[in-house]
């Protein structure tokens with residue numbers, strides 16, 4: 001554990017496994033729940049659809065996918081932005 005600056009808001013905090021402070025992590029967590037609620041209602045969706053409907057940035061959606069919070073099927077051959085996510 002070491003002191004670090006939050007990558008988003010710049011606050012100093014004890015960095016554990018995240019580069020975000022607990023406040024920003026909690027915000028992300030809320031967005032993750034919104035995405036999950038959306039996927040539960042609507043079923044699998046493309047990243048674009050998730051972004052449009054929930055207002056969560058694509059960067060953040062990608063982060064959730066990379067962390068394994070939501071999973072993602074292979075990008076379809078038609079285009080790199082045409083991913084379908086499942087939770």
Ligand SMILES: [Zn+2]
Nearest residue numbers: 006009021024
């Ligand atoms: Zn922060």
